Amino acid sequence: MGKTHWMIRLVRIVGILFVLFACLMVFIYTPFYSKLIVKALNYFVPVEVNQVAARSQQQASLSEHDNLEPGSNLWIARQAYLSLIEEALNSKDPESLTLLQTRYKLLQERILEQQKQEDAEEPEKPTVPLLKASVSEPEVTSASSEPEVEDIPNPLLELNSSENKALMQQYVEFLKKHPVPAEHEHVIDQQTTQDIAYVKQNQNDEKLTSYSKPYAIVVLGGGLTLAENKKDIVVNPYTRLRLEKTLQLHSQNQLPIVLSGVEAPYMQKWLKQRGVDAKLLENRSMNTCENTRFSSLLLQKKGGAPTVMLVTDIYHMPRTRRLFALNGIETIPVEAPMPTKLSTWQPSQQNYDHSRRANYELLATIRDVLFGSSGCREVP
Template sequence: MTQIHWMIRLVRAVAILFVLAACLMVFIYTPFYSKMIVKGLNYFVPVEVNQVAAKSQQNASLSEHENLEPGSNLWIARQAYLRLVEEAMSQQKFEELGLLQARYRALQQRIEDEQLKEQQEDEKNATSVPLLAKKDETTHVKDATKHEKENPENPASASSVIVSQLFDLNHSENKALRDKYIVFLKTHPVTTPEDEASKNEITEDIEFIRQNQSDLRASSYHAKPYAIVVLGGGLTLADNRKDIVVNAYTKLRLEKTLEIEKKYKLPIVLSGVEAPYMQAWLK
């Protein structure tokens, strides 16, 4: 029997170890590994549930309305509905709350049907011709392009223009859509719901408005600002690869800060580990 050279044995051992390490890495990145770890923790680590804390977490959980995407049609419809509910409460027209809720449900259903129809049309068109930009998307792109032309020294802030318009209820498109929904909520023919679930939902909406009365009032009447708070967005190395400076994200925030400071003349509050570097950049 011929004896195997030690170098061949070494190569075999290294190859076997390499294959085993590769199998281990593949196993770690599979769902079986995470499930095994969770089962092990659940079995070996005792879990004590604090009932008071659990109850508080349950009360603080987001509702389906708070999970609506800001700027979406359903979100704008929700804001229109809450505005009319608040008006009815201030005028003590509580008998209208049931009708408002029924109309709001009808409005939600209509918006969801329209979105489903658009989605089906998009899927159908995707197989034949390239998708065309939607009207609202085209408008936002035009706004961003206009902003870039007016501010060539800061084109990166064009994206912030689009985001701010999506979240701004007073923006022309959002305001027009909200006014349209308000007319629907005031005039759509429905019957007042009498079931217990509807009454409970109305009670929850009223409680929501009462708890957030100050927030709603602040959104309607802009409070006078008294400081500019800037959160750090990260650091990077300078061109000399030695000095630490603010990165592009933080720089974009600081440029906006200077723009606001020139307008309102307010003190600037810097936050995060980036604060000293942001201060140096501002100086």
């Protein structure tokens, strides 16, 4: 049998490749392709929590109202105050609560006065023009800036550091023994009543471990668009569907809501029009890596949330859960619907919309795992 000419073999190879490519394109337009990608992402993408980063959330005392910097003197004073409230509740001594409240206010005043004195005594630093110019530029981290297991959190953010332990003990002694002026009225105010209710709630939840219940609902923005009048900016369909899912969750558990992304103010407005006031806004992030990093910092600053309910779409979920885990937060996935629904087995445009979204998340996840998240700032 004679040898086949190379041109014929080439045509055959091209024909086979064309048929395979055509089959792939048909497959992409079916609902099965995007479902396959989602299954692969959920199976292969790791979501184990980075235990080193998780230390920053271990306080597990999330509050929508507390705006103290973790590790600051005022923050440590509040931890001492809350611990003594718990002791007073256990001893069933209401008189000690009124004294504790008065001493806590005096302690806050003393700390603020010390801070003012330190600020006044600190010499003004000379301005270096070259340094000033470089600092004003936005920080953009390298591809390897993603949190790694070896990263050690700032010890000032840990209550267990030796310096903070000593300061905590000083504040406890102050709250227990400091003389109270006679002119102070011993009446428990609204803020202290809220603190007492908060401590009681924590006591009721003692049987639950920090990682067995969610502390907040975190909603990631999906984009903005123009309203029908072509002037006003409103949330786009991706964001709107995530907010609708958030309304359902909030009606069930009344957890604090964290809105993440530059879309946050518009998301807050949308929720407020429907009777829900979301008070925790992270409105500086420009991508998914910053969403997770800045939201984690916000939760840490507000007292810590080891576990959150995460609201985003099904394709975005695996990558986002991994990034939250690297920042020390366990996530309970709550999938919001896509603007278009998958059709039945036959090819369609809406199926392609899902496949295109799945492809984007697949490539972004591969990039994050292999090279780290690019364009992700360390701090807001």
